Amino acid sequence: MTSLQKPIDQYLNHLASQRGLSPITIKNYQRNLAEFVTLIAGKKLTNWSELESDHVRLMVKQLNQKGIKARSIATKLSALRSFLTHLVQNEVLTFNPAKGIAAPKLDKPLPKNISVDEVFQLLDIDDQDPLSLRDQAMMELMYSSGLRLSELVGINLKDIKLREKEIMVLGKGSKQRLLPITKRAVNSIGAWLKVRPEFCEAGETALFTSKLKQRISVRNVQARMEKWGLQQNLPSHLNPHKLRHSFATHMLESSGNLRAVQTLLGHADLSTTQVYTHLDFQHLAEVYDKAHPRSKRKK
Numbered sequence: 001m002t003s004l005q006k007p008i009d010q011y012l013n014h015l016a017s018q019r020g021l022s023p024i025t026i027k028n029y030q031r032n033l034a035e036f037v038t039l040i041a042g043k044k045l046t047n048w049s050e051l052e053s054d055h056v057r058l059m060v061k062q063l064n065q066k067g068i069k070a071r072s073i074a075t076k077l078s079a080l081r082s083f084l085t086h087l088v089q090n091e092v093l094t095f096n097p098a099k100g101i102a103a104p105k106l107d108k109p110l111p112k113n114i115s116v117d118e119v120f121q122l123l124d125i126d127d128q129d130p131l132s133l134r135d136q137a138m139m140e141l142m143y144s145s146g147l148r149l150s151e152l153v154g155i156n157l158k159d160i161k162l163r164e165k166e167i168m169v170l171g172k173g174s175k176q177r178l179l180p181i182t183k184r185a186v187n188s189i190g191a192w193l194k195v196r197p198e199f200c201e202a203g204e205t206a207l208f209t210s211k212l213k214q215r216i217s218v219r220n221v222q223a224r225m226e227k228w229g230l231q232q233n234l235p236s237h238l239n240p241h242k243l244r245h246s247f248a249t250h251m252l253e254s255s256g257n258l259r260a261v262q263t264l265l266g267h268a269d270l271s272t273t274q275v276y277t278h279l280d281f282q283h284l285a286e287v288y289d290k291a292h293p294r295s296k297r298k299k
Helices: 002-017 023-039 053-065 070-089 116-123 130-145 149-153 183-199 218-231 240-255 258-265 270-276 281-291
Strands: 166-170 176-180
Touching: 002 023, 002 070, 023 053, 023 070, 053 070, 116 130, 116 240, 130 149, 130 166, 130 176, 130 183, 130 218, 130 240, 149 218, 149 240, 218 240, 240 258, 258 270
Parallel strands: none
Antiparallel strands: 166 176
């Protein structure tokens, strides 16, 4: 494997002398490239010019099968891609066989929810400024019904029935669902509706509008919620999805009813709800002990 290792050693020297990378970074490049050399050992390649895109795809597949995390595979593939680019620049290769080959799809980390106490802290707003009334109504409604951000900004006046404490939202796939809303949300929306005429033209259908006198935008909602998270001294960054995630978590922890939470969230697949929420095992065990027929009876 000397013919494969020599170009790697030259590349590592280049990283140190020409690019001035730290010894730790160079050590990481060395380790990642050494792993690829080990993986292609069975291909009996005599030099890097014999490496093909299929070889790279196979190596990525092998790393995945070994249980290497997607993010680590992406890092290793990036190191190989950079090394091969260096060989192309030095005319050792005519093309980069790793170019365009993607690592396994990275799992999107779920946002952490905020606690019930932090939700109350966030929504404890004693401000009669019209925009504050609007923002409180939006946040109360999102947490009340677990709305997606797109669902929130898409709500029209005709969609909400305060007396019945109901709201109709348009979710993914243009699917409508009828949702209950809390009394606190009803009161907050009622307060907003009293000042809403200041922020819209006659005939405007949107429930939530902006200073531009038109339907509020997604970016505006995100910015306002971030502002309130800071103003109310939350310990972590606030975004709309975090309120939806908190709703799902708190509802599931309180009820243990996964199917009901699935319906409220508008998930077509139950597995989506299972991934979306994160009950700890202790709570699951408590729900199990209370609910399972064979668990409730004494021996």
